[in-house]
Amino acid sequence: MKQTLFGKLYFLLFFVLPTVVLAQGTIKGNTTDESGMPLPGVNVVVKGTMNGTTSDFDGIYEIRVNNFPATLVFSYLGYADKEVEVTGTSTLDVALKESATGLDEVVVTGLATSVKRSNSANAVASVSAAELTGRTPPSTLDGALYGKFAGAVVNSNSGAPGGGISVKLRGATSITGNTQPLYIVDGVYIDNSSIAGGLNVVSEAAGQGSDANQDNPSNRIADINPEDIANIEILKGASAAAIYGSRAAAGVVIITTKKGVAGETKFKFSQSTGFSQAIRLFGLRNYSEDRVFDLFYSPSDDPSEDQSSRDAANAQVALFSQAKNSGGLIDYEKEIFGEKGLISITNFSMSGGDEKTRFFSGITYNNENGIVKNTGYEKASIRLNLDHRATDYLKFALSSNYIYSSSDRGFYNNDNTGATIGVGLVSTYPWYDLFPNADGVYPDYALGASNILQTRDQVTNNEKINRVIMGGTANLDIYKAEKSNLELILRGGLDFYQLQTRAIFPKDLQFQKPSNGGRNGVSVQGETINKNYNLSAFLVHNYFTENNLRFRTQAGLTNEFFDRNTDLITATGLVASETNVDQAANTGVDQTRVRQEDAGFFVQEEVNFQDKIIATVGLRGDKSSNNGNANEMAYYPKASLALSLNEFDFWKEDSFWNQLKLRVAYGEAGNFPPSGALFTSYNAFSTDGILGISLIGRRGDSELKSERQKELEFGTDLNFFNGRLGLSATYYIKMVDDLILLASLEPSTGYTQRYVNAGSLRNKGIEISLNTVPVATENFQWDLGVNFFKNASEVTQLDVPAYNTGAFGAGLGSYRLEEGKSATQIVGSYGDELRVIGDGEPDFQMGFSNNLSYKKLQLSFLWQWKQGGDNINLTNLLSDLNGTSADYDDITLDPAGVTPNGKYRPDANADVFVQDASYLRLREIGLYYTLDSENLPNVFGDYVESVKFGLSGSNLINIFDYNSYDPEVSNFGGGTIFTGVEVTPFPSSKRYMFNVAINF
Incomplete structure (x- = not known):
């Protein structure tokens, strides 16, 4: 007006x-x-x-x-x-023109505001839609983050279809609590849980060494469709993530989905088709009659026992010779993992609108078969985003997404019954025929607990998701003046899903037969209902002075609600071929309910003096029902300062040096105690019809504090040659105080453990990102991006005795928490002493991104290099003990050059199983050609704007010395910092794709 x-x-x-x-x-x-x-x-x-x-x-x-x-x-x-x-x-x-340097792109500085990257005082990483899906279509969102920015360790916990990837930002953030970042999609708090499907009742994996989740579940961020995403911002440390308070200690990943653009309605159709195959297989051991005899013969001083052993060994030699002469040995590894899983990804989207209303809608359908028969991943995602300007001063935005997915993940990883396919495979000899007969009946495997082909073909391990994610925003301009304005922003979000897990082990499985010690069939049904919703309101005030001094003040209130209920019904002793849980001799029910409400406020002041000096101070205050005192407020401050020397008068405008920014930032964030840590839980039991309760052995503590992270970050941003060369470098120090640990208790207390605030943890690291355009001509351009980062952790305080954790004991290699040492050190037992024999933390990681374009032809590829970081490889141990290791007869480990590897490893110290997990990997590559409308036949040119087609792939080249399928493994999933423990996993795969996209 x-x-x-x-x-x-x-x-x-x-x-x-x-x-x-x-x-x-x-x-x-x-x-x-x-x-x-x-x-x-x-x-x-x-x-x-x-x-x-x-x-x-x-x-x-x-x-x-x-x-x-x-x-x-x-x-x-x-x-x-x-x-x-x-x-x-x-x-x-x-x-x-689109920005080539990223200096003009916008990054988050508050819950309701953003700022140009050139003015930001934090190292905030950004990943665009082109970087996510431009080279090759990823299977899942988190799987598309590999190597794309500094500061993130992205690790695949399993190669099973449907995800199972952990993302850890700037090192270790917790020992027993959450280690995964908070995900926000269009303002909605997203659940990223990995929920066990109850397979432990058969595998009994958690019965030895660890009670951690070993069911190999997927993680829920895999539900988000990468094709819908416009950009991702990663707040890697507390200095940037403090605005999210008590949930931000592990960092924050902010995802913005695509919006419509006013104008003529645009359509896009894309189809990707291809296949996957195992990255690497071991192959067969080179058996001979002498080696088979040696494998089964155990000399004895007792003549009758010695003769019996000789007879047993000779019987195996006869079976071996017969199989070798009649049709050859059966490569069961190739039979299990040798499939070429077909892949189809279909996407259709449209966007448009007018001056009042804009829309974006899209539908994507994925159908992917695994490298193992009867495994696969199916997902359908439907999205509708609307933006509407009701008046000049009021606008609304709606983001909505429905997802359905079904994942068949097989039966893998650790077990203590010989039931999983991986453990069964290492004890299966190639001269035994385990295929079914003409009637479909599988023979029992005489030398093992299971017939792995029967397990593959008859076991069901399925996860199904129905999920709705909705977010809404209203922006109201309360007033606008020449030098100031005030805006009210209201937001709400809902993340609701139903997860159904189904595990079925028919009674005719070898390991389910009562005569073999089985349970006569097992059916496990699980259902999780998860409902998260969040509400917030913010006021943002801008004020400008005559000398271009700008103030931006924001204040707001937030409220988050989390409600999850999981029911797990386990039935054993199935009736005939029934799989319903009510058709069984025994039924057990477990229920887990988690409810939480958080409330808080946020205030922040930003001062910008002519883009020369930019200062920010802010404070987040949170209270939560997950605290011992639900009304006690926790405060998380932040402050930052950026100094852009290139904006000062003394800077020469015609200099080749376009930007020199110095920045420093400080922030604090929190991490809630693990679920159930604040109170003591009980188990129910029944004796002769009388109901009772018993202690679970772990005592709660209502005075337990949240873990608190404090981070100080220094950095500089440089830019040269009008955007042709950009460099960003950051050094950070991150402290985690009030570290929550499990401490042992005297049995006389009635408990065995309790949670305590008993330590501190420090991470130090550097991050360097380089972006350059080495060649730019009229027809050819080469864009190169390099990122480098390394992190080192240290337990700076430990108020309980040092202890081993996160593996299966020091005899096989174990992580150990010890004051003054790395939080991820690995120790092994040498007689009566422990020695440090490795560390799970990589020495450094690098990513090399290249994009070369010549006229309409484009070649882009991404290499990732991980140097250092050790795994505990227990697949080697199990295959050695069964005499099936492919390198069993090689002599490369024994310093004396006498003992074969397969005999040397089991008798050696633990360091032989702690192996370097370094790799160099071609993560993504794509070669595309684009036809514009003028290059198309007239019948198409009038309707089609462009056609882009080409070939792409992921993980096509893999260089590593690690003695297994892949260095990326985690038997205990992604919810712990102690990754890299391998026990017969589902192997990782590489993908080959043909892609076509039509814009019209």
């Missing part, structure tokens, strides 16, 4: 003061991208003044200029700023 009033006054003064007309007037026009698409919301400012406006939904702007000549500055998210000099009233259309 004020601008309109001023316009009328100027119009009247035109007749009174004609001399003024020569010095002022109106500039108007259109703002578009290089392809001519309108850009709504472009900022247009008269340089050196506070006079500005923004373009509307159609990209149209109009601005009054008080004095000519003047310079207009056009700026827009993700595009390079553009300055245009104007000398008088005119129409000026401006096309903006």
Whole structure:
């Protein structure tokens, strides 16, 4: 209204003061991208003044200029700023180019605000839609993050279809608590749980060495469709993540999905088809009659026992010879893992709208078969995003997503019954025929607990998801003035899903037969109902002074609700071929209910002096029902300062050095105690019909504090040659105090363990990112990105005795928490002493991203290099003990050069199973060609804008010395820092794809 009033006054003064007309007037026009698409919301400012406006939904702007000549500055998210000099009233259309340096892209600084990267004081990583899906379509979202930014260790816990990937930012953040980042999708708090399906009742994996989750479940962030994402921002440390308070100690991943653009409705169809296969197989041991005899013969001083052993060995030699002569030995590893899993990913989307309403909608269908028969992943995702401007001062946004997925994951990893396929495989000899007969009946395997082909073909391990994610935002401009404005932002979000797990072990399985000690059939049904919803309200006030000093104040309230209920019904002793849990001799029920409510506030002040000095201070306050005192407030401060030397007057504008920014930031964040740590739980039991309760052995503590992370970050950002070369470097120190650990108790207390705040942990690290354009000509361009990072952790305080954790004992290699040592050190027993024999922390990691384009041809690829970091490889131990290791007869480990590897390893110290997990991997590669409408036949050219097609793949080249399928493993899933423990996993795979995308 004020601008309109001023316009009328100027119009009247035109007749009174004609001399003024020569010095002022109106500039108007259109703002578009290089392809001519309108850009709504472009900022247009008269340089050196506070006079500005923004373009509307159609990209149209109009601005009054008080004095000519003047310079207009056009700026827009993700595009390079553009300055245009104007000398008088005119129409000026401006096309903006996408930013090549990233200096103009926007990163998060508050719960309701963002800032240009060139002004940010934090090392916030960004991943664009092109980086996520531009090279090759990923199977899951988290699987698309490998190697794309510094500071993240992305690790596949399993190669099973449907995900199972952990993301850890800037090292160890907790020992017993959450180690995964908080995920936010369009303002909605997303659950990323990994929920066990009850397989332990058969595998009994948790009965030895660890009670951690060994059921190999997927993780729920895998549900999010990568094709829907516009960009991802990663707040790696507390200095940036403090705005999310008690849930942000492990970092925050902020995901923004695609929006519609005003204009003609655009359609996109893409189809990707291909196959996957195992990255690596061991192959068969080179058996001979002598080696088979030696494997089964155990000499004895008792002549009768010795003869019996000889007879048994000779019987195996006869079976071996017969199989070898009649048809050859059976490579069961190839039979199990040798499938080429077919892949199909179909996506259709459309977007458009007008000056009032914009929309984006998309549907994606994935259908992927695994490298093992009867495994696979199916997912359908439907999205609708709406943006509506009701008035000039009120706008709404709605994000909605429905997901259905079904994952068949097989039966793998550790077990103590010989039932899983992996454990069964290492004890299966290739001269035994385990295939079913003509009637479909599988023979029992005489030398093992299971017939692995029968297990593969008849066991069911399925996860099904029905999920709805919805988020809404309302923006109300309370007032706008020349030098200040105030905006109210309201947000709400819902994440609701139903997870159904089904594990069926028919009674005719070898290991289920009562005569073999089995349970006569097992059926396990699980259901999880999860409901998260969050509400927030913010006020954002901007104030500008005459000398271009800008203040931005924001304050808000937040409220989050989390409610999860898991029922797990286990039935044993099935009736005939029934699989219903009510058709069984025995039924047991476990229920886990987790409810939590968090409430808090957030205040922040940002001061920007002419883009030269940018300072921010903020405070987050949280209270939670997950605290011993639900009304006690925890406070998390943050502060940062950025100094852009290139903006000062002494800086030469024509210098090759375009940017020199120094930055420092400090922040704190929290990590709640593990579920159930604040109270003592009991188990129910029944004796002769009398109900009772018993202690679980772990005592709760209502005074337990949340873990608190404090991080100090220093960095610099450099830019040269007009954006052709950019460098960012960061050094951080991260402290975790009030570390929550499990301490042992005297049995006389009635308990065995209790949670205590009993330590501190420190991480130090560096992150370096380099982006450059080495070659740029009219027809050819090469873009190169390199990231490097390393982290070192140390337990700086430990108030309980040092202890081993996270594995199966020091005799096989175990993680050990010890004051003054790395949090991920691995120790082994040498007689009566322990020695450090490894560390799970990598020495460093690097990513090399290349994009080469020649006219319409584009080649892009990403290499990832992980140097150092050790695994505990127990697959080697199990195959050695059974005499099936492919390198059993090689002599490469014994320093004396006498003992074969298969005999040397089991008798050696634990360090032989602690192996270097370094690798160099071609993570992604894509070769594409684009046909524009003018290159298409007329019948298509009138309707089709472009057709892009090509070949792509992931994990196609893998270079490592690690003695197993893949260095990326975690028997205990992604919820712990103690990854890298391998026990006969589902192998990782590589993918080959043909892709076509049509825009019309």
